[in-house]
Amino acid sequence: MSTTTVDAPGIAVTERRLMEGSEALVRASIVAGCRFFAGYPMTPFTEVLEHFARLLPEVGGVCINAESELEAVGMAWGALSTGARAATGSTGQGLSLMQESFSEITVAELPLVIFNMARGQQDYFQATRGGGHGDYRHIVLAPQDAQEGIELVQLAFHLADKWRNPVLIYGDYLLAHVQEAVTVERIDFPELPPKDWAVDGSRTGSGLSGTVTSLGVGKIGQFEFGQEGKYQYIATKMPLMEREVRVETGYLDDAETVVVAFGTPAKFVKYAIKQLRADGHRVGYVRPITLWPFPYDAVREAAAGARRVGSFEMSGGQMIDDVRIGAAGQAPVHFIGGVSTDQSGFGVGRMLDVVDVTARILALHEGGEQPPVPGYETYGYRIQPHQMEATR
């Protein structure tokens, strides 16, 4: 059915076995046809780079240990221009360095796949609001575990080619480092048109040579968007991409309290809600699988019958903006998450614990105060006297 993926002998794993999340994501990438990766080590993303470096040469691919994130994304840009499936990645911090290129790659319509093995969920805005300069969005897929990651990574390469737009995989320390029993099997997607926009040198001197560019320029005598035309064209594509929205919901039918959560923390939320249901509490959840496009309709429907909506996220409160847009005033939206990492800022915070997550959901459900976020009392900001009043 599909010709967009390439057989990768020895990379697919059909017998279920214990595998680190990073390795699962990398094997899924190669099974999806990814043949180029460039990256720079950074915890907790480093293992993704390690597995690409080890596995890509086995299938004739290339992995370059770039000098910095700026170079890594540039190299992926070049590989994509030849029509190859290519990816890069880092943590949110490293992706900050790549944002200029992300903006231009999006306008140049190159199908880049980006891995963000984030330090928590504080990169939600960076991931879903474009991140760099200009008018654009990236499709953002947030797997809850390695097995779902294997599916979503393959979907990412397909969607990137389908829309000629970057797709970002939002993972974290847990997704990258936890070992799970998984299989890595190829998913076939509908066939896509050939990449006639790519350059390989063969048209040089023919009078019909090609250009891969974000600037809207073409060759003399060829159609030219111009910069304004290119921006307008990209702006009209974005709403069409919103039809790729994906969401999982549970226990919403009679739910009084709805919790919205994504990524690996959503798996904790789902478990807590299942336990609370068993105890007779009418609670349900919405789990955005695509962070952009955000499942506004699912949140709207869930909020319509609910008394209250909670946004559980490991951040100061970012996704809550989208939850509020989705709820559209039908039910009050409360923030029930918080910043919680380990001391280094890399890993899993104390709040990500079934007991704590359950307590936060129950407090929301029963109208009580949210338990303090672990650490807030120690580190919490103390307002200064001169900051008490707004300046008028």
Added chain:
Amino acid sequence: MTTTSAPPPPGPILETSTAPADARRVEQLKPDLLLSPEHHMCPGCGEPLVLRLFLEAIEELGLATRSIAVVGIGCYTSFSGSMDVDLVQALHGRAPSVATGVKRMLPDSIVFTLQGDGDMVNEGLQEVIHTAARGEKVTCILLNNGVFGETGGHMTATSVIGQRTKNTLDGRDADYHGYPILIGDLIAQLEGAAYVARGSVHNAGAVARTKKMFRRAFETQARGDGFTFVEVLTMCPTGWFIPTVEGPGYLHDTLGEVHIMGELKVDGVVHTTEQLHAENAARAAEMEAKLAAGGIDA
């Protein structure tokens, strides 16, 4: 330093109403890899000369149908539309990395970048250094005029001491602005660089020598010997704030005195600055002798 002088008196008026039988039109003289002989560069600009040289070299070596250009951001970006070459437009400073990705996916292709000194030596110094150190089998072309021409004449990392620009109004001061980077010399020291040369387009002899440099660079890339680098000093009378006709002389007397022309590394062997000086002096002496004996053809 060249001093400003009155423009030269006009020469004899050419009779153009009837073209001689062997006259050729501009279109017939353009390289085949150029879609149009027109360009939008300032009068006296050296960059279109370089465009001609590397396009002719690619064509003559029979490499056209596997050549891919990666172009940076500067005045020369407008060549992207007139080159009949498969092309990737890169960001300011990023062309060597983009070229790396292209070459690694298409190892049989001939990949070259086109960057100015602001693009390569200011914004993207790290990129070109590491690409050279990796021995990436691409050719990086530097159009070095010692100034940000496109923004209107500002200091770059290759501007020479004393050079007046819009942000060094009293001339580049080593104590305040630092020293120029001699990028070709820097790259020649790297193990991964196989061929490094610095040419110029300020007179006919320099143009002919630069063409040979392009040929050697592309031949070296085609053999897979390593990273290749051709720096070309180009005139920018607009950015140098001098009359157009003084461009070649200014280049020779200022940039050319600091960024020494010649082949800096051939087959992996580095040529020292002293060697380049000696070669250039010998060539000049030879030319003087020929002129004294009655002309270059004598």
